[in-house]
Amino acid sequence: MLLATISDTDAKKFANIPDFLLDQERSLKSEIAYYEQKLSEGANEAESQNYRKHLFNLNREYEDFIKALEQAFPQYYNLKYNVNTSQISAIQQVLDDQSELLSYFLAPRSGRLYIFRINFRDLK
Structure with a gap:
């Protein structure tokens, strides 16, 4: 939503x-x-x-x-x-060392919540 x-x-x-x-x-x-x-x-x-x-x-x-x-x-x-998806490497290229992107996904069947934290170095 x-x-x-x-x-x-x-x-x-x-x-x-x-x-x-x-x-x-x-x-x-x-x-x-x-x-x-x-x-x-x-x-x-x-x-x-x-x-x-x-x-x-x-x-x-x-x-x-x-x-x-x-x-x-x-x-x-x-x-x-028309929602486009981005490659993680492309996102990391625009993030500086002070920025992070948080994204989440709620799996409909299991009800599990997945949270992703991306910064210029890694994905967690």
Whole structure:
């Protein structure tokens, strides 16, 4: 989830998506969060049904908005979904002796968490 969020944020930044569209996205996300909060507070059945209806419509609107962004800004789509992997040696070449890169991976089946520490000399 974190990688997806970082990738999406970076993709929007580097694809030069206009601020007014980013503001529109933030507004949709804010409305979605509002109705999710209202649902979690526990309302009566009629209110809950109304909140779910609004939430469903907002989520569809948000999905349509993102699809439109991906079509209007092909660079955004490419940056968001085309995740490149780097060789450890290439990463080490850009790290100085004061820097380290931490990376982690959660194995879905075993639930094990693997943590990697890379510095300019080694990988642990």
